Amino acid sequence: GAGVSQSPSNKVTEKGKDVELRCDPISGHTALYWYRQRLGQGLEFLIYFQGNSAPDKSGLPSDRFSAERTGESVSTLTIQRTQQEDSAVYLCASTLRLNEQFFGPGTRLTVL
Amino acid sequence: GIQVEQSPPDLILQEGANSTLRCNFSDSVNNLQWFHQNPWGQLINLFYIPSGTKQNGRLSATTVATERYSLLYISSSQTTDSGVYFCAALGGNSGGSNYKLTFGKGTLLTVNP
Numbered sequence: 001g002a003g004v005s006q007s008p009s010n011k012v013t014e015k016g017k018d019v020e021l022r023c024d025p026i027s028g029h030t031a032l033y034w035y036r037q038r039l040g041q042g043l044e045f046l047i048y049f050q051g052n053s054a055p056d057k058s059g060l061p062s063d064r065f066s067a068e069r070t071g072e073s074v075s076t077l078t079i080q081r082t083q084q085e086d087s088a089v090y091l092c093a094s095t096l097r098l099n100e101q102f103f104g105p106g107t108r109l110t111v112l
Numbered sequence: 113g114i115q116v117e118q119s120p121p122d123l124i125l126q127e128g129a130n131s132t133l134r135c136n137f138s139d140s141v142n143n144l145q146w147f148h149q150n151p152w153g154q155l156i157n158l159f160y161i162p163s164g165t166k167q168n169g170r171l172s173a174t175t176v177a178t179e180r181y182s183l184l185y186i187s188s189s190q191t192t193d194s195g196v197y198f199c200a201a202l203g204g205n206s207g208g209s210n211y212k213l214t215f216g217k218g219t220l221l222t223v224n225p
Contacts, residue, residue, distance in 0.1 A: 033212060043215040089153055098211050100145060100160035106153050
């Protein structure tokens with residue numbers, strides 16, 4: 001596609017439920033990133049993929065968070081047993097050879 | 113890792129005014145980007161500028177890598193320029209986190225009609 005796409009655009013869930021967030025990067029981009037942005041804050045790095053491998057998972061806040069990437073393309077961020085503090089916008093970005101990063105529109109997650 | 117600081121944190125302008133936003137970073141960079149986050153949360157790429165000067169319409173940016181700062185200039189501001197402007201840097205030193213962008217806290221720009 002022409003840009004990075006994410007789905008769903010909005011997700012409202014109840015505390016304790018699991019959620020899956022999807023990212024489709026720009027075709028051919030080898031690197032993919034997930035960031036989180038809490039209300040009124042800057043972006044917080046979560047995880048980085050080079051191809052299908054994740055050399056840096058250091059930003060994942062807890063073991064309830066996991067992510068995978070398949071076919072050097074789509075990535076899924078999974079949050080298990082969601083908590084209210086997980087409410088945020090989750091942004092995905094992709095880049096070719098660690099150059100300019102391009103961001104998707106984000107998924108706004110609300111945990112009630 | 114690299115530290116990124118932006119100033120000012122807030123800026124209020126009258127339509128038509130000019131402004132300069134500043135980004136200081138603590139280490140050498142391979143990548144320096146400026147973004148505009150619109151009211152719907154979308155991050156719009158403004159400039160990819162690890163060094164030098166670029167211009168795009170009413171916006172221009174300059175990065176002086178040796179002095180570790182970047183400036184974003186907005187001329188003849190319009191109400192649609194309102195939003196948060198982020199600077200983000202990717203550190204240039206090997207062995208560190210030289211693959212992920214570190215974001216500043218942003219400058220909230222409000223342009224009044």
